[in-house]
Each structure stands twice: as structure tokens, then as C-alpha cells.
Amino acid sequence: MGKVHLQDNDTTEKKTEFSLVRAKDTWRRKLGKNVNKDTVDCVSAAKIYEVVTVKDTTWTVVCPIVFTYKVTETQDLLDPNNDTLLLGHISDPQQLEEIKKSNKSLQRFIVVDQEVYKIYGPKLTEYLETNNVLYKILALPTTEENKSMDMVLKILEEINNFPLDRRTDPIIAIGGGVCLDIVGLAASLYRRRTPYIRIPTTLLSYIDASVGAKTGVNFANCKNKLGAYIPPTAAFLDLSFLQTLSRRHISNGLAEMLKMALVKHRGLFELLEKHGRMLLDTKFQAHNSGYGQNLLQTASQATHIAITTMLEELAPNLWEDDLNRLVDFGHLISPALEMKVLPSLLHGEAVNIDMSYMVYVSKERGLLSEEEKQRIIRCMVGMELPVWNKECTMELIQASLQDRLKHSGGLVRMPLPVGLGQAEIFNNTSYEILHSAYEKWCDELNVSSGSNCDP
Numbered sequence: 001m002g003k004v005h006l007q008d009n010d011t012t013e014k015k016t017e018f019s020l021v022r023a024k025d026t027w028r029r030k031l032g033k034n035v036n037k038d039t040v041d042c043v044s045a046a047k048i049y050e051v052v053t054v055k056d057t058t059w060t061v062v063c064p065i066v067f068t069y070k071v072t073e074t075q076d077l078l079d080p081n082n083d084t085l086l087l088g089h090i091s092d093p094q095q096l097e098e099i100k101k102s103n104k105s106l107q108r109f110i111v112v113d114q115e116v117y118k119i120y121g122p123k124l125t126e127y128l129e130t131n132n133v134l135y136k137i138l139a140l141p142t143t144e145e146n147k148s149m150d151m152v153l154k155i156l157e158e159i160n161n162f163p164l165d166r167r168t169d170p171i172i173a174i175g176g177g178v179c180l181d182i183v184g185l186a187a188s189l190y191r192r193r194t195p196y197i198r199i200p201t202t203l204l205s206y207i208d209a210s211v212g213a214k215t216g217v218n219f220a221n222c223k224n225k226l227g228a229y230i231p232p233t234a235a236f237l238d239l240s241f242l243q244t245l246s247r248r249h250i251s252n253g254l255a256e257m258l259k260m261a262l263v264k265h266r267g268l269f270e271l272l273e274k275h276g277r278m279l280l281d282t283k284f285q286a287h288n289s290g291y292g293q294n295l296l297q298t299a300s301q302a303t304h305i306a307i308t309t310m311l312e313e314l315a316p317n318l319w320e321d322d323l324n325r326l327v328d329f330g331h332l333i334s335p336a337l338e339m340k341v342l343p344s345l346l347h348g349e350a351v352n353i354d355m356s357y358m359v360y361v362s363k364e365r366g367l368l369s370e371e372e373k374q375r376i377i378r379c380m381v382g383m384e385l386p387v388w389n390k391e392c393t394m395e396l397i398q399a400s401l402q403d404r405l406k407h408s409g410g411l412v413r414m415p416l417p418v419g420l421g422q423a424e425i426f427n428n429t430s431y432e433i434l435h436s437a438y439e440k441w442c443d444e445l446n447v448s449s450g451s452n453c454d455p
């Protein structure tokens, strides 16, 4: 662009664009967009724009920041012969080679959900001992009620007492979404940003919390009100953790999987419609299930689609700058519902109740047929998910949508299914539609929180 003189009524403005180049260990501004790369060591992607008016001078810095992170589905993560847990986040082959050659012990600070530690603690300890790791394991009661800044500070104090090198020693979080969210926030605060690794042990965190960039804790009685958009260096996913998870928590995770199916992937919906119950019964474990190869294929197909569809939506919008997000389906009313009834509803259960109501809104707007609506509700009930809750009142729905208007740029941006496996965002759902959908939803589904539709 170079130097431009603009005449703007009675003010004169001088705008200048600078590139940034490095030569001999120092960065300097260079006028204009095009820089001869042969004469400098390096050209930055950052720019500085200088605007001088009669009144003042403003420098605008444009600094593109790139986040790179891996999501790896693997097996036998805690087998001492598998080095993924310790080295799987490293992409540079030379760096990997150097670490493997050197005899120096690796250092790892590990935060693990207390319940997960009770089951997997001995295996984890054996893994670290066998691999000669200098480690500290911090087992904590990372429950939704404890998902607070206090817990973050407790972790930070312990990290501070550990000889961690933030360039080489990522903090490891092992547990469900609560543990991963809290540790992620602690890591993004420690020394302004310390790399961390997520190891999900619940289905919900396997397909959702591990895949994206968000960290957070509850604050001022609001879900995840404090947090950061800092992705982990890597997430290592091993389905075998799910074998010890309760049936209710498998069902809970299936709700987020169904969300992706309903907004983006008809094939995944049909898979859950047909095999959702089998996945629930077997906890995604092929061995000893009697289903053998068929289950293995179905389970990996389901997680694979859920993860890739989620990544498609998240990667171009990591910091959620675009407010039109299909992945918000099921998350308009559920945050208030979840906080209101805590701890009686799990996250995925609250999400499912929200989705169930929205399916009625879609039907009422003529976006879904009666048959499609019934198929969706039947699928939810088949996976033992709640489809109605008495605390989800019309007042709560209206208050949630009002809140959404406030925080979503004045538009409600309501994702609604427009057929099986596809959805669009709507801003114009009238109170009459919301209300008549609510009445039908209550009439048809409030039977002991089950459904009138035959599962």
C-alpha cells in the first residue's frame, strides 16, 4: 500500500503499511507490502499500520497467530511400551530423535480425576516408573460443583512447586470434561501459556471437550463463565477408558454425538438409530461383548464421524468469532437448565432435553415432518436420554433466549434441524411457535420423563 494521503473533509490522514523483517537479531519495519526476501533473514506475517492525523497517531498491529494441535485416536495408551503419552505431541522428527537418544528422564506433571485415579492409578504409576519419568500425580475431585477458580489455583500452586520446563514438559490432564476444562485453564494461565495434553476418560470428553480449544470453570453461578480459547498441544483418545464408565455417562456422551448427527450427518444419525443401544450396552468395547467385529467397526465409525464433523466446525472458528454455530444446537437453554438443577442432570442430559424441545420447534415451524420428529425422539429414548424435564419451563426457555440475544450480537441464532442430519440457523422464531411447541412437547413427552413414542 505504501504512503497514502487522504482528504477527509477538513482532516488530513496519512496511512502507512509496514512489513516486519528480521536481520541480524533485530526486527525492523519496512515500508510497504512487498519485501525482497533475499536481503533479510526472515519476514514476519505480522504488519503494522500507522495512521497519522492532525490530532493523533495510531499504530494498528495485525498479528496472525497459528495454533497447531493434534487429536489422536490410539489404543493401549497406558501400555508401558506405547510412548504416545510421553512423546505423541512432538511433530518434529529431529526433536523426537534427540529426546529418544538422550538418557535424560522426562518430567511430567499430571492432574487426574480422583475417581479415575482410583481405577487407573496403579497402571499410570507403572507406566511412568517403567519409562523412568520424573513425575507428580495430582488426583483431585474434579466434579461439576468443584469446577471453580479455587480448583485452578490449587493446581497452579502445585505446578509451581514442580520443576517444570514449559518448553518441553506439557502438563497432562486425565479425566472427564470437568478435569480437562479446569486443567486447560490452569495451563493457559501458568506463565501465560504452558502446553498441555488432554486424555479424555468419558465418552463426552472423548468426542467433544478433547477436540476443541475451550477451557473453563463456572463463575457467578454461570457455566464456564471464566475460560480461555487455548487448545491443547495434543489430545490422546483411548476408547478402553470407557469400559469402567457408568452406563448413564455413556448415554450422556451419546447426546453430544447425536447433536453432531442431527445438525450435520444423516449417516451418523442412522447409525445411532440402529446401533445406539448396542453402543450403550457394550460401552464401545468389542471384547467380551459378543458383537465382535461388527461392534468394533460401528464404534470406531461413530467416534470417527463425531470427531471429524466436530473438527470441521471448530477449526475455522476456533475462537468462536463467527456467532452462527451449528454446534450450539442443544446449548441455548441447557446451560441455564443445567445450573438450575445441578447436580441432578448431567451436561449431555441437559443438552438432550434442549435438543428434544428444539425438535418440536422445528416441527412446529414445518422444518421437520412428524415422522422425522418421532424418529429423533425414539432414538434419544433408545439411548436412555431424558427428553423432557419439569424444570425446563417456558419462563426458563424465554429467559435463556433473551440472554442469548444479549450475548449473540442482538440475534438469537437458533440452530434448528431442517431434516435428518442437517440444520440451519434461524433468527425469527415467534413466541407463538415457541409456545405451541412447548405445549405439544409437554403433552407428548412428560410421561415420567419418558416418551409416548414407542422406543
Ligand SMILES: NC(=O)c1ccc[n+]([C@@H]2O[C@H](COP(=O)([O-])OP(=O)(O)OC[C@H]3O[C@@H](n4cnc5c(N)ncnc54)[C@H](O)[C@@H]3O)[C@@H](O)[C@H]2O)c1
Binding pocket: 113, 114, 115, 116, 119, 142, 143, 144, 147, 175, 176, 177, 178, 179, 181, 201, 202, 203, 204, 205, 208, 209, 210, 212, 213, 214, 215, 223, 224, 241, 242, 243, 244, 245, 246, 249, 252, 346, 347, 348
Ligand atoms: N471444553 C469443551 O469444549 C467442552 C465440551 C463439552 C463439555 N465440556 C464440559 O465437560 C463437562 C462434562 O464432562 P463429563 O461428562 O466428561 O463429566 P465429568 O468430567 O464430571 O466426568 C463424569 C464422571 O465420570 C467419572 N469418570 C470419568 N472417567 C471415568 C472412567 N473412565 N471410569 C469411571 N469413571 C469415570 C468422573 O469421576 C465423574 O464422576 C462439563 O463441565 C462441560 O461444561 C467442555
Ligand SMILES: [Zn+2]
Binding pocket: 208, 256, 331, 347, 351
Ligand atoms: Zn456440550
